[in-house]
Amino acid sequence: MxxxxxxxxxxxxxxxxxxxxxxxxxxxxxxxxxxxxxxxxxxxxxxxxxxxxxxxxxxxxxxxxxxxxxxxxxxxxxxxxDRTHGWWEEFQGVLPPVFLDVAEVEQHATFLREVVITHVPGLLQTPDYARAVFGYMVPELPDSELTPRVEHRMKRRAVIERAPAVPYETIVHEAALRIRVGDRKVTRAQLHRILEETERENITVRVVPFDTDHFAGASAAMMHVGGPLPRLDTVLRDSPSGTAFLDAESQLDRFRKLFRKVEKAALDPARTRDFIHNLAKEL
Structure with a gap:
């Protein structure tokens, strides 16, 4: 072969x-x-x-x-x-390979834990919000490249919507909720989408407000993907050079501890819903 x-x-x-x-x-x-x-x-x-x-x-x-x-x-x-032919394969040759890798890793996850600081989590984004994110790239993407990115991001949601759905826990900094990636209308719709998603039993959202004391976790953004065994977990981290897939035991241990540290700084789910609802009303 x-x-x-x-x-x-x-x-x-x-x-x-x-x-x-x-x-x-x-x-x-x-x-x-x-x-x-x-x-x-x-x-x-x-x-x-x-x-x-x-x-x-x-x-x-x-x-x-x-x-x-x-x-x-x-x-x-x-x-x-594994001979799975996933939905992401339709984007082969259309999007950079890392897009397909992320979708495949998520597809096999036993849980997903995410920390985001400056953007709403991709799995919770609306199409308009995602289009605004990808549309800000330099050099500017033509529609032939922009549209598939948005479609791919929306299809990734299958992992949290299917039956049985993957448990998904995300911690979002207030900055990500307040930054207007799109206009006021897009931002308001995005906040309402997050509120709708928190009604799913498998989804937990927590917010870290600006006025939280002793929070120095601005560099804590990550996606922790659960494997069939803890040893087979993976951490995804984005950087200017691309997405890194980390799996050394020392790295996994570090990011497990970092997630729990950020979690302690976040509001509980009920207070988070109230917080996001109030932000949406401000708009």
Whole structure:
């Protein structure tokens, strides 16, 4: 089978976990290549996500590495054998690959936790708000690129609307609610959309007001995506250079603690609803 030209973030993660198991066993790629009647180069492709791996091979590798975690092995097998053709694939070749990666990672999430500071969370945005966000890019996007971005963002909502829906918890700073990404009408409609979404049992929204003391979390923006096991969680962080997918245990531990720290500064869900309702009335 020819190597993939570009593995998805999920395929890369599978390879990363197989490499971590090998390294934990103290083995080199060339030492285990023979187990699969393979070569060191082919093992490197598997561990980089450029080559697929069967259930039988995943289990043979895990046994050879003396992995004691059966649940982890089963989860890796599920990743290796997943043949899901998701809605995001219709955007292949239309949008940058990272858009598809984000949607695929969310699709397999067991929970989603998000912190946003300057923009309303993408999963809660209205079409007009999303269009205003993407329309502000420099250089300016033509409509042929702008419209698919908005459509993709709206379709991502399926993960919180489907049955069963993924539990979604977001902490939003007051700045994100007050900044008029669009005009007054767009902002008011966006606030009402958030209020509507808080009526869903799987969605929890909390606000950090401007007048909260001892809040220095302006750089805390993140999306924490739950995996089938805590070890397989992923944190997404946006930067000027793109979206980073973080999965080292030290990174995951850091962002779990950071989320809980920000959570302590936020209003509870009931007070948050009152807060957003009052903001909407101001408009």
């Amino acid at each position: 020819a190597p993939r030209s570009r593995p998805t973030a999920r395929q890369v993660r599978l390879g990363t976990e197989l490499r971590r198991l090998r390294e934990a066993a103290g083995l080199k790629a060339r030492e285990v290549a023979g187990l699969l009647s393979s070569t060191s180069a082919q093992m490197s492709q598997v561990e980089a996500g450029f080559a697929g791996v069967s259930e039988e091979r995943v289990r043979r590798l895990a046994a050879h590495y003396a992995c004691p975690d059966d649940a982890l092995v089963d989860a890796l097998v599920a990743m290796a054998t």
